[in-house]
Amino acid sequence: MFYGANEQIKFNIMIQGFLIIIFFIVFIVFLGVIGVRNAKNNEDSLGKTPINKFLFILAKFTFLVPWIISLFGAVKPEFLPDYYSNELAWVGVLLITFGFIIVIAGYVQLGKYTRFGLPTKESKLITTGIFKYSRNPMYLGLFLMIIGIFFYFPHWILAVCVIISIVLHHQITLAEEKFMEHAFGKEWDDFKKVSKRYLLW
Structure with a gap:
């Protein structure tokens, strides 16, 4: 479709592609910084997988694939x-x-309590800031990002990845919340009363 586009559309496509690339790079760098910081503090960034390990990896894989595919469109419109x-x-x-x-x-x-999976060491229930509005802001953000990628690059492969990734990450959320309920008891119950799982529910 790019060859038949007018100059304004081509300019928009260029800007959109640039932003997609920047977001991807910054996101990867940020995750790397978390890993390095935790390593320096002798903290393990990887926790215990909250669901079946294969499904956990599949959830991350189906989140990453749309990004990779969209980068082709960003680099080559x-x-x-x-x-x-x-x-x-x-x-x-x-x-x-x-x-x-x-x-x-x-x-x-x-901060230092960031884990990709269930914590295996000391943890803390964060209830302030953005967590006042969402108990799982990272997953909410991931959902918005992957849906946004599909809107940018509407293809059936991405649609399948989006559905699988959201369903599996929701299962991860449920498993993590069950862990938090056992770990923090009444503190978690009180937290659930004032903060939604994602945003509106």
Whole structure:
């Protein structure tokens, strides 16, 4: 579709692609910084997988695949699918932006307690800041980001990945919340009364 686009559309596609690349790079670098920081503090970034290990890896894989595919469209706009819509792509970029901000805010607030999986050492229940509005802001942010990627690069492969990733990450959320309930008891019960699982529910 790129070859038949006018100059304004081509410019929009270029800006959208640039933002997609920047978000991906910054996100990967940020995760790397978390890993390095935890390593320096003798903290393990990887916790215990809350669900079946294969499904846990599949959840992460199906989140990553849409990013990788969309990067082809960002670098080579002629790879964008025929269903590409400039307006929908901008909606996608906005969703990615909001999701990115939410994810970063959640990780920053967790600080040294950040774990990818269930904690195996000392942990703390964070109930302030962004966690006042969402018990799982990182997953909320991931959902917004991956849906935004699909809006930018509407393809059936991405649609399948989005559905699988959201379903599996929801199962991860439920398993992690069950762990938190056992770990923090009444403190967790009180927290659930004032903060939604994601945002509206």
